Amino acid sequence: MTLPKNVDKFSDWLVRRAGKCLVAGPCSVESEDQILGTAVELAQCDVNLLRGGIWKPRTRPGSFEGIGEKGLSWLKAAGCATELPVGTEVATPLHVEQCLESNIDVLWIGARTTTSPIAVQAIADSLAGVDVPVMIKNPMNPDLGLWIGAIERMRRAGIDRVVAVHRGFSTHIKHKYRNQPLWNIPLELRSRMPEIPILCDPSHICGTQPYIASIAQAALEVGLDGLMLESHWHPELALSDPGQQLSPWQLAELIKQITRNLNLGVTSRNRELGNLRREIDEIDQDLSALLAKRTSILQHIRADREGISGKDWLSVCATGLMKTLVKQLARNIERKSAACPLGFPRTEVDSGTSRKSWPQSGVHPRSDTISSNKLA
Numbered sequence: 001m002t003l004p005k006n007v008d009k010f011s012d013w014l015v016r017r018a019g020k021c022l023v024a025g026p027c028s029v030e031s032e033d034q035i036l037g038t039a040v041e042l043a044q045c046d047v048n049l050l051r052g053g054i055w056k057p058r059t060r061p062g063s064f065e066g067i068g069e070k071g072l073s074w075l076k077a078a079g080c081a082t083e084l085p086v087g088t089e090v091a092t093p094l095h096v097e098q099c100l101e102s103n104i105d106v107l108w109i110g111a112r113t114t115t116s117p118i119a120v121q122a123i124a125d126s127l128a129g130v131d132v133p134v135m136i137k138n139p140m141n142p143d144l145g146l147w148i149g150a151i152e153r154m155r156r157a158g159i160d161r162v163v164a165v166h167r168g169f170s171t172h173i174k175h176k177y178r179n180q181p182l183w184n185i186p187l188e189l190r191s192r193m194p195e196i197p198i199l200c201d202p203s204h205i206c207g208t209q210p211y212i213a214s215i216a217q218a219a220l221e222v223g224l225d226g227l228m229l230e231s232h233w234h235p236e237l238a239l240s241d242p243g244q245q246l247s248p249w250q251l252a253e254l255i256k257q258i259t260r261n262l263n264l265g266v267t268s269r270n271r272e273l274g275n276l277r278r279e280i281d282e283i284d285q286d287l288s289a290l291l292a293k294r295t296s297i298l299q300h301i302r303a304d305r306e307g308i309s310g311k312d313w314l315s316v317c318a319t320g321l322m323k324t325l326v327k328q329l330a331r332n333i334e335r336k337s338a339a340c341p342l343g344f345p346r347t348e349v350d351s352g353t354s355r356k357s358w359p360q361s362g363v364h365p366r367s368d369t370i371s372s373n374k375l376a
C-alpha cells in the first residue's frame with residue numbers, strides 16, 4: 001500500500017525515530033461528527049497518527065461492540081481532513097481486508113488478540129505481501145514470549161514496520177491501575193529487540209484519568225518512544241472507556257506538562273533511581289494487596305473458628321510464605337541469641353509448631369513465580 005507523502009507522519013516518525021511519537025484518538029469511532037470533531041482538535045497537538053477503534057473486543061456481550069465497517073470511511077475522512085494518517089485495531093483477516101480496502105494507514109493488534117497465537121498467525125497470513133505498519137499491543141497476561149511471538153509472526157509475513165505498544169497487564173492482584181505497568185517487561189523487550197519502537201498506552205494502563213500523566217511521563221523517562229492516548233471530544237459521552245479518555249484540550253495540557261517536567265532535566269542517574277523507585281512502589285502495592293487478601297481470609301476463618309484446636313489455628317495462620325518468614329526470623333534471633341546473652345534461649349526457637357511442616361528450602365516461595373510472571 002502506498003501512503004500519500006503529506007499524510008505519512010507515522011511512517012516518517014518510524015523512519016526517523018527522532019523525538020517522540022504521539023498516537024491519539026477516541027477509544028471507538030462512534031459517529032462521523034465525533035471522529036471528525038475530535039480529529040480537528042487533535043490536529044493542533046502534533047499528533048502523528050489518529051486512532052479509532054471500529055471493532056471493539058468487549059469483555060461482556062451487550063456493551064457497545066464498535067460501529068463496524070461503516071466507521072472505516074468516517075475514520076479515513078477525518079484523517080484526510082486533518083492530514084493525519086489513521087489507524088485501527090484488527091482482530092480477524094476480514095478486518096484486515098476491510099481496512100486495506102478503506103486505505104487505513106496503520107493497523108494494530110489488540111491485547112486480547114496478541115494472547116492467541118492462532119489469531120495472530122491468521123492476521124499475519126492475511127498481511128503477506130502488504131506494506132503497512134502494524135502495532136502490536138502486549139498480551140493481557142504478563143507473558144513476554146507471546147508478545148515477542150506476535151512480533152515475529154508479523155515480521156515473517158514480511159511486515160517490516162512493526163511497533164510494540166505497552167498497555168499494561170492484567171493480573172489477579174487488585175491494583176490502583178486497570179492494568180499493571182510491570183515496566184520490566186517492556187524494558188526486557190527493548191533489550192531483546194532493540195530495533196522495535198515501543199509506545200506506551202497510559203490510557204489502558206490507568207483506566208482512569210488522574211494517573212495518566214504520571215504513567216505517560218514514566219514511559220518517556222524509561223526511554224519508550226512515544227505514547228498512545230485515548231482522546232474523545234466529549235469523554236463523558238464516550239460509548240467505551242469513558243473514564244480514561246482525555247478531551248483534546250486535556251491531552252494538549254498533559255503533553256505540555258510532561259514536556260516541561262522532562263525538560264527540567266532528568267539525568268540518567270535519577271532516571272535509574274526513578275525506575276527502581278517505581279519498581280519498589282509496585283512491589284509494595286502488590287504486597288499490601290496480598291496481605292489485605294490474606295487478612296480477609298483469616299477473618300473469614302476466624303468467624304467460624306469453633307472447633308479448631310489452638311495448634312490447628314496456628315498452622316492455618318502460619319502457612320507457606322508466613323512460615324518461611326517466621327523461620328527466617330527465628331534463625332536471625334537464634335544467631336543473635338548465640339552472640340548476645342540477653343537473646344531468646346535456644347529452646348524457644350527450636351520448639352513451637354511442628355518444624356517439619358515448614359518449607360525445607362530457604363528459598364522465597366514466590367520468587368520463581370514473581371520472576372516468571374514478570375519476564376516469561
Ligand code: PEP
Pocket residue numbers: 027028053057109110111112137167204
Ligand atoms: C483499545 O485500544 O481501545 C483497546 C481495546 O485496547 P487493548 O487491546 O489494549 O485493551
Ligand code: MN
Pocket residue numbers: 027028230240241
Ligand atoms: Mn479503549
